[in-house]
Amino acid sequence: MNPLLTLALSVSRFRFWIYTGGTYVVGYALGMGSWEAFLLPSYAVYLFYFFFPANVFIYGVNDLWDRETDLKNPKKGEREHLLEEREWRSLVVLLLGVSALSAALLVSQTMAERAVFCAFLFLSYFYSAPPLRFKEVPVLDFSSNMLYIMPGVFGYLLASGSFPPLLLIAAGYFHIAAMHLFSAIPDIGCDREAGITTTAVVLGERRSLALCLVFWSACAALVLFLAGLHPLALPVLLFPAVPLALLLVRTVNTAAAYWYLPYLNTGLGGLAFAAITITKGI
Structure with a gap:
């Protein structure tokens, strides 16, 4: 396999592709008028972009600017790719390639699509990169993860020509805020050692879990309201159940639970997609 492609696959964190690609698909499905919209070339182009190149960009920038702190992170090298010194130039080439592709896509977009994109x-860039580096600023660290909602907003806009309801965006915000905070809990020790002040570092594990519970409860309440208490929306209650269980059962390891969240997101995202497309006439 081509060395650049191998690096791109390693850096992009395959198990997290669903966070951008899946969000795009669900947003597009919510905005489309009928299932025929899936046959449009524009849908396929951005489906590819948000599943693969977008994740090369997000995590490539992250790995580029976190080279020193990643050496102290136990996840790196075991569960996630640890950038080696010899790979630095290749990663820069990959990021320039994705940037060029992104610039090319901007040409054919409407003004609204361009703004969201x-x-x-x-x-995606300033979450990790200086001078803003949102990941080291409490509250802004989880708020800047709105980047994972943007593909859904873009998909909805691409399919319908209008923006999604604000309550739907709010539900997405609460979800990504909880997801980010939850994912930062296992890193509290290494982040504190590296001098990185995240929301999780400031709050500590227990209070971070409590805030995750609040965020996911707000998300679940909005989803159930928007869905009119439809039975297919009830599984969203599994999200607040996760931090609640960890708060009540102290023997369960938060770091271990973290690795199962992509499966929960994929499962519930697939359920949402199925429910939406059924209503569109499939």
Whole structure:
């Protein structure tokens, strides 16, 4: 396999592709008028982009600017790719390639689509990169993860020509805020040692879990309201159940539970997609 492609696959964190690609698909499905919209070339182009190149960009920038702190992170080298010194130049080439592709896509977009797409790129880059480096600023660290909602907003806009309801965006915000905070809990020790002040570092494990419970409860309440208490929406209650269980049962390891969240997101995202497409006439 081509060395650049191998590096791109390693850096992009395959198990997290669903966070951008899946969000795009669900957003597009919510906005489309009928299932025929899935046959449009524009849908396929951005499906590819948000599943693969977008994740090369997000995590490539992250790995580029976190080289020193990643050496102290136990996840790196075991569960996630640890960038080696010899790979630095290749990663820069990959990031320039994705940037060029992103710039090319901007040409054919409407003004509204361009605004959302640029917001996605801005948040993806400055989450990790200086001088803003949102990941080291409490509250802004989880708020800047709106970058994962942007593909859904873009998909909805691409399919319908209008923005999604604000309550739907709010539900997405609460979800990504909880997801980010939850994922930062296992890193509290190494982040504190590296001098990185995240929301999780400031709050500590227990209070971080409590805030995750609040965020996911708010998300679940909004989803159930928007869905009219439809039975297919009830599994969203599994999200607040996770931090609640960890708060009540102290023997369960938060770090271990963290690795199962992509499966929960994929499962519930697939359920949402199925429910939406059924209502569109499939």
